[in-house]
Amino acid sequence: xxxxxxxxxxxxxxxxxxSGRKIVYDENGKPCRACNTLLDFRMVTNKKSTSSPSGxxxxxxxxxxxxxxxxGAAPNAKACPPDVEELGRSTWTLLHSIAATYxxxxxxxxxxxxxxxxxxxxxxxxxxxxxxxxxEYIKKDKIKVTNRDEFGKWLCNAHNExxxxxxxxxxxxxxxxxxxxxxxxxxxxx
Amino acid sequence: xxxxxxxxxxxxxxxxxxSGRKIVYDENGKPCRACNTLLDFRMVTNKKSTSSPSGxxxxxxxxxxxxxxxxGAAPNAKACPPDVEELGRSTWTLLHSIAATYxxxxxxxxxxxxxxxxxxxxxxxxxxxxxxxxxEYIKKDKIKVTNRDEFGKWLCNAHNExxxxxxxxxxxxxxxxxxxxxxxxxxxxx
Numbered sequence: 001x002x003x004x005x006x007x008x009x010x011x012x013x014x015x016x017x018x019s020g021r022k023i024v025y026d027e028n029g030k031p032c033r034a035c036n037t038l039l040d041f042r043m044v045t046n047k048k049s050t051s052s053p054s055g056x057x058x059x060x061x062x063x064x065x066x067x068x069x070x071x072g073a074a075p076n077a078k079a080c081p082p083d084v085e086e087l088g089r090s091t092w093t094l095l096h097s098i099a100a101t102y103x104x105x106x107x108x109x110x111x112x113x114x115x116x117x118x119x120x121x122x123x124x125x126x127x128x129x130x131x132x133x134x135x136e137y138i139k140k141d142k143i144k145v146t147n148r149d150e151f152g153k154w155l156c157n158a159h160n161e162x163x164x165x166x167x168x169x170x171x172x173x174x175x176x177x178x179x180x181x182x183x184x185x186x187x188x189x190x
Numbered sequence: 191x192x193x194x195x196x197x198x199x200x201x202x203x204x205x206x207x208x209s210g211r212k213i214v215y216d217e218n219g220k221p222c223r224a225c226n227t228l229l230d231f232r233m234v235t236n237k238k239s240t241s242s243p244s245g246x247x248x249x250x251x252x253x254x255x256x257x258x259x260x261x262g263a264a265p266n267a268k269a270c271p272p273d274v275e276e277l278g279r280s281t282w283t284l285l286h287s288i289a290a291t292y293x294x295x296x297x298x299x300x301x302x303x304x305x306x307x308x309x310x311x312x313x314x315x316x317x318x319x320x321x322x323x324x325x326e327y328i329k330k331d332k333i334k335v336t337n338r339d340e341f342g343k344w345l346c347n348a349h350n351e352x353x354x355x356x357x358x359x360x361x362x363x364x365x366x367x368x369x370x371x372x373x374x375x376x377x378x379x380x
Contacts, residue, residue: 033371034287045380080379081290081370082283090280093272094316097224100271101316113310120307123300126284126291180271181223189270190235 018043024129034126038083084127091125092159099152100181102145111145118143130162137161152176208233214319224316228273274317281315282349289342290371296337304335320352327351342366 017023017040024035031044082090098117103110122138125131137158144154156173163170171179183189207213207230214225221234272280288307293300312328315321327348334344346363353360361369373379 033373034291042380078374078378079369080373082287087283087287090283093277093280094284097272097277097316098314101224101318102314110313113313116306117310117314120303120310123303124288124292124307126287128291179269183270184268188268190232 014044017041024127026128032128033081033083034087035084035129037085038080041083084130087127088130088162095121095155096152096159096176096180099148099155100177102148102151104148106145106147114145114151115143118145133162133165134158149177152180204234207231214317216318222318223271223273224277225274225319227275228270231273274320277317278320278352285345286342286349286366286370289338289345290367292335292338292341294338296335301335304341305333308333308335323352323355324348339367342370 013025013029014023017036019037019040021037021040023040023044024032026032026035031041033041036044098114102114106114118138122131122135125134141154141157144150153173153176156171156176160170160173178184203215203219204213207226209227209230211227211230213230213234214222216222216225221231223231226234288304292304296304308328312321312325315324331344331347334340343363343366346361346366350360350363368374
């Protein structure tokens with residue numbers, strides 16, 4: 001069943017979810033699927049959460065998708081829309097990988113293309129309150145597109161700002177290439 | 191150890207990997223990490239693959255990331271750069287989620303913003319031969335940004351083109367909203 005037809009009345013709108021995070025509602029007063037964890041989304045829509053649907057959690061999703069593909073089923077046929085955590089992980093994976101393959105000496109065109117991508121991304125990110133925060137962030141710390149390392153470190157710092165907001169530890173941005181481009185020096189990624 | 195200093199000589203360059211896929215080399219003759227599966231990348235760089243490093247496979251990555259975060263370790267501290275499959279899954283997750291939150295009646299500005307995003311994305315996607323294919327695709331089937339359902343279905347068709355190329359079954363694009371926006375009618379995502 002879709003949440004489309006089930007906006008909550010103001011009087012019964014929980015402010016915080018079981019995860020401890022603030023519940024995010026959209027402009028129509030409906031809980032936003034891409035802005036909340038699945039746990040909180042379910043809590044606030046009063047749905048049972050007795051089972052973990054395939055695809056609702058990244059780890060489960062990976063396994064389910066692999067199994068489904070192996071069995072010849074339609075890819076992702078019965079996986080679920082991502083919650084805020086799966087969406088976040090997926091997006092950082094793409095963005096840091098873009099940094100990893102961005103040139104050391106980009107042309108003016110390549111620099112403009114990356115600026116354009118990041119700016120349009122900041123208007124489109126599906127978790128709208130995360131997108132608001134990101135647009136605020138790029139106002140005070142302008143996107144750096146001069147070369148791979150500048151962009152990679154800028155992005156790592158932006159990611160750290162989110163880590164801090166979520167109570168997660170910061171990542172050492174001197175190591176961004178090991179994490180996202182070359183793998184670790186101990187050879188675990190080789 | 192990085193593959194940076196280890197380009198392969200033409201004479202010892204395998205053409206196909208253990209997965210059956212063609213091995214993709216970059217312009218310097220090095221195997222491209224973001225363009226090959228981890229299995230093939232390891233095969234061609236002659237690295238042992240006795241253990242599955244955390245982060246190299248999406249399912250393992252999810253579990254490892256969760257455990258690391260719970261233990262208070264740096265997020266993703268020891269995860270590995272994504273291979274072509276993890277990168278692909280992550281990217282489709284972001285793109286379809288953008289479709290799911292794109293307006294039913296977008297303004298001209300919103301339409302231009304989405305066009306700009308998709309065009310710059312097609313120049314930046316880290317798997318460069320996938321990006322080449324995608325740019326070819328959007329030449330013959332122009333990106334549709336007129337409203338949510340048009341874009342969602344256009345994107346689903348683009349995804350299906352890739353599914354077919356990879357020998358995966360096609361997804362029924364009439365169901366894209368169930369998969370990426372509202373969840374399935376049987377309630378498994380509620």
